[in-house]
Amino acid sequence: MVHKQDNEQLMAQRLAELQSLIKAQPQLPHNISSTLLRRFLHTTRGDVAAAQRLLQLNYAMRNKHPQIFIDRDPMDASSQQLLQVADLVPLPGLTPENNKLLFYRLIDHDADKFNFTAGIKVFFMVADCRFATETDGRLSDGEIPIFDMAGYTLRHLTKTVLSSLRVYMKFVQEAHPVRLREVHVLNCPSYLDKVLTVVKPFIKSEVFKLIHFHLPNADTPYKHFPRAMLPEEYGGGAGKMSHLKQQWVHLLQQHREYLMDADNWQLNKCKKGVTSSSSSSSSSGSGVCNTLTHSLKTLEID
Secondary structure, three states: OHHHHHHHHHHHHHHHHHHHHHHOOOOOOOOOOHHHHHHHHHHOOOOHHHHHHHHHHHHHHHHHOHHHHOOOOOOOHHHHHHHHHEEEEEOOOOOOOOEEEEEEEEOOOOHHHOOHHHHHHHHHHHHHHHHHHOOOOOOOOEEEEEEEOOOOOHHHHOOOOHHHHHHHHHHHHHOOOOOEOOEEEEOOOOOHHHHHHHHHHHOOHHHHOOEEEOOOOOOHHHHOOOHHHOOHHHOOOOOOHHHHHHHHHHHHHHOHHHHHOHHHOOOOOOOOOOOHHHHHHHHHHHHHHHHHHHHHHOOOOO
16 A cells, blocks of 8 residues: 555656646647646656657647647547447456557448548547546556458558558657557458558558457457457447447547647747746747757658
8 A cells, every 4th residue: 555655656746747847848738637647657657758758749740730630620520420430449447467458440331431531530539538538547558459350441441541641650659648569450351461561661660560460250369358358249248339439429529629629739839039037948948949849850751
């Protein structure tokens, strides 16, 4: 019990330190919740400096690509259609290794209804909603995305928008406040090689090693995570996918204003001109401007 209290006190101290650093940086939004900051600290194992760097890169990327991360609405036509076509659902509970399962699949296999960029936007809206609603309880040590490729065809592959794919891969591998443990791809089709030809150039080699590919109807996934944690449709005990999804759709609706409010995500422009009374803080802010500018310049993929 004492050990737990010590850990909580230490995390509170680090959270206060990170909050102080953010207040000294006029470019970052100053209304970032303690819940979200705790997520960044948890991802960096309590390293305040690393959490600050991750936070800066996260917001720099958001502002570099506002069409995905800022100009968004979970209730607009493209998002609503995507939610009719696909399930993007964080599953309840944690694995015995304290990891979170995230499940993604197509439910309408008509490729003409599939909007790749809308899928990317909804993916990040669900993630932002999840990070904003995490309680003060135990956070997952890692994340395990599960992609079910059933119904995914070569026509779906032609819908891939490479610019959106590049942003997605860059963000989840470098700026997302999660620790990726494994990635599982279920019901792999015979043309998986063609899919990999498109996506593999954007995946870091160390991340690609985390991906496990499974044939249709294989039991191999359950060597990595409990089948009982999956929805009923997959032989699990988490409930029906439609019910699990509806809970997240409701959360997206509840947090629509939060997701759409640009003040929560936009960087403030660096102010030019310094008064003598604020020269010290402005000097600090200038350093952050340089850091953010450098981050922005290094985001391009060759």
